[in-house]
Amino acid sequence: MSSQTLRAEIPVGELLKNDPRNWGRWGEEDEVGSLNFLTREEVLRGVRAVSSGKTFTLQVLMGHPQGDPVWPGRAQPVRINVMDKGHYLCGKGVPFPGHAEYADDMLIMYLQGSTQYDALGHVWCDDQLYNGYDAKTTAGKMDKASVLPIAERGVVGRGILIDMARFRGKDVLEPGETFTHEDVMKAAAAQGARIEKHDILVIRTGWIGSFYARDKVEFYKNFIEPGLTYSPELVKWFHEMEIPNLVTDTIANEVTVDPVSGVALPLHNALMRNLGVTFTEIASLDKLAEDCAGDRQYSFLYVAAPLKVVGGTGAPVNPVAIK
Ligand code: UVW
Numbered sequence: 001m002s003s004q005t006l007r008a009e010i011p012v013g014e015l016l017k018n019d020p021r022n023w024g025r026w027g028e029e030d031e032v033g034s035l036n037f038l039t040r041e042e043v044l045r046g047v048r049a050v051s052s053g054k055t056f057t058l059q060v061l062m063g064h065p066q067g068d069p070v071w072p073g074r075a076q077p078v079r080i081n082v083m084d085k086g087h088y089l090c091g092k093g094v095p096f097p098g099h100a101e102y103a104d105d106m107l108i109m110y111l112q113g114s115t116q117y118d119a120l121g122h123v124w125c126d127d128q129l130y131n132g133y134d135a136k137t138t139a140g141k142m143d144k145a146s147v148l149p150i151a152e153r154g155v156v157g158r159g160i161l162i163d164m165a166r167f168r169g170k171d172v173l174e175p176g177e178t179f180t181h182e183d184v185m186k187a188a189a190a191q192g193a194r195i196e197k198h199d200i201l202v203i204r205t206g207w208i209g210s211f212y213a214r215d216k217v218e219f220y221k222n223f224i225e226p227g228l229t230y231s232p233e234l235v236k237w238f239h240e241m242e243i244p245n246l247v248t249d250t251i252a253n254e255v256t257v258d259p260v261s262g263v264a265l266p267l268h269n270a271l272m273r274n275l276g277v278t279f280t281e282i283a284s285l286d287k288l289a290e291d292c293a294g295d296r297q298y299s300f301l302y303v304a305a306p307l308k309v310v311g312g313t314g315a316p317v318n319p320v321a322i323k
Contacts, residue, residue: 009261009262009263010261010263011125011126012125012263012266012269013125013126013269015230015261015263015266016125016266016269016270016274019235019236019270019274020235020239020274020275021274021275022034022274022275022276023130023131023132023274024131024132025276026276028131030131030276031120031130031131031144031146031149031150032120032149032150032153032276032278033120033130033131033275033277033278034242034243034244034245034275034276034277034278035153035155035244035245035276035278036244036276037198037242037244038155038156038157038198042156042157042158042198043156043157045157045158045198046156046157046158046159046301046302047301048158049158049159049299049300049301049323050300050301050322050323051297051323052295052297052323053322053323054291054322054323055321055322055323056287056288056291056300056320056322056323057284057318057319057320058247058283058284058285058288058304058318058319058320059114059283059284059316059317059318059319060114060208060282060283062077062079062107062109062114062316063077063079064212066211066212066213067212067216068113068114069208069211069282070110070112070113070251071112072220072223074110074112075109075113076109076113077107077108077109077110077113077114078107078109079105079106079107080105080107080108081103081104081105082104082106083104083105084103085101085103088101109316111147111309111312111313111314111315111316112281112313112314113316114282114316115280115281115282115283115284115316115317115318116280116281116282116306116314116315116316116317117147117151117155117279117280117304117306117315117317118147118268118272118278118280118313118314119142119145119146119147119150119312119313119314120145120150120272120273120276120278121133121137121138121142121144121145121146121313122272122279122313122314123265123268123269123272123273124138124269124273125269125273128273129144129273130145130272130273130274130276131144131145131276133145138313140311141310141311141312142311142313143311146309146311146312146313147306147309147312147313147314147315148308148309148311148312150306151305151306151307151308151309151315152308153305154303154304155200155244155245155302155303155304155319156301156302156303157198157199157200157244157301158196158198158199158200158300158301158302159199159200159201159202159247159299159300159301159302159321160188160193160195160199160200160201160202160298160299160300161202161203161204161285161289161292161298161299161300161321162184162187162188162191162193162195162201162202162203162204163187163191163204163289163292163298164179164183164184164204164205165205165206165289166204166289166293167183167186167190170206171206171210172205172206172207172209172210173205173206173207173226174226175222175224175225175226176224176225176226176255176256177205177226177255178226178227178228178229178255178259179227179228179229180228180229180231180233180234181228181238184201184203184228188298191292191298192296193298193299195241197242198241198242198243198244199243199299200243200244200245200247201243201245201246201247202247202248202288202302202321203228203246203247203248203249204248204249204285204286204288204289205227205248205249205250206249206286207225207226207249207250208250208282208283208284208285209249209284209285209286223256224255224256224257225250225251225252225254225256226250227250227252227253227254227256228246228248228253228254228267229254229255229258229259229260230254230258230260230261230263230266230267230270234267234270235271235275238271238275238277239275243277244277244278245277245278246271246277246278246279246280247280247283247285247302247319248280248281248283248285249282249283249284249285250281250282251281251282252265252268252281253267253268253279253281254266254267254268280304280317280319283319288300288321291323292323295323297323300321300322300323301322301323302319302321302322303319303320303322304317304319304320305317
């Protein structure tokens with residue numbers, strides 16, 4: 001997180017002090033939060049959303065020729081070949097009995113440097129993570145509320161796409177453009193869709209899709225993404241709707257700095273830390289959105305499981321939407 005973007009006017013804990021929390025709701029040892037709402041019945045509700053069998057993968061490319069969208073200050077993923085035909089040609093290939101040859105490579109990246117799930121403990125305030133875990137448990141690796149329990153559980157349920165960019169008549173929302181839960185419901189109504197309790201909420205802004213066509217210096221200059229903006233009413237709505245997972249095509253799932261309070265990323269604390277809503281960021285939603293606009297079917301079975309990284313603050317994922 002770039003410190004230059006942080007200019008909180010009030011402490012985030014103070015801003016959120018009257019908001020609801022789900023701490024203890026699923027026991028003192030819980031580490032998957034609102035994913036507990038995704039029961040077997042919810043999986044079957046997701047399956048009932050499938051009608052055509054069309055599938056869409058929602059991860060961005062890793063190693064795109066135009067660069068990969070990452071939070072300012074995070075390095076690009078680097079993939080390195082450590083074995084290929086070139087090694088054999090210059091006598092450095094590993095000889096196998098029978099003369100089979102192979103290519104091999106490695107990837108160095110931020111675990112949050114692609115489409116990814118945040119661990120519930122990824123962001124905190126007042127020295128406490130989701131469920132009240134001590135922030136000192138993050139030292140060295142995340143001993144509590146890491147991405148691993150999310151990875152082991154997996155995320156399956158009914159997803160619904162809200163195409164906020166299309167609703168506003170744009171290809172992509174403006175930098176810093178905000179929207180509320182009420183806008184989300186209005187966009188759903190305009191789509192002829194209804195957000196149901198326990199839906200996995202997938203919101204398209206067009207932002208990540210636009211990244212590849214933009215000048216990168218411009219993209220990162222005065223970096224401020226469009227997105228949902230904090231209000232107590234929005235938090236109450238997420239709480240009452242029991243939303244298990246928020247998926248967006250932005251790097252951080254919310255407007256970078258709340259224009260009212262000046263707090264950076266307050267929803268990471270209000271939704272993820274306090275309610276246990278899992279965050280999926282940097283999703284690629286343009287193809288899915290195009291198809292939904294075509295057949296007017298905005299709901300689908302959503303299936304995802306991040307990589308099982310022990311102690312990880314997050315992990316890459318390639319979610320699949322099945323219509
Ligand atoms: C930051 O650390 C900025 O948050 P995220 O990776 O969740 O976007």
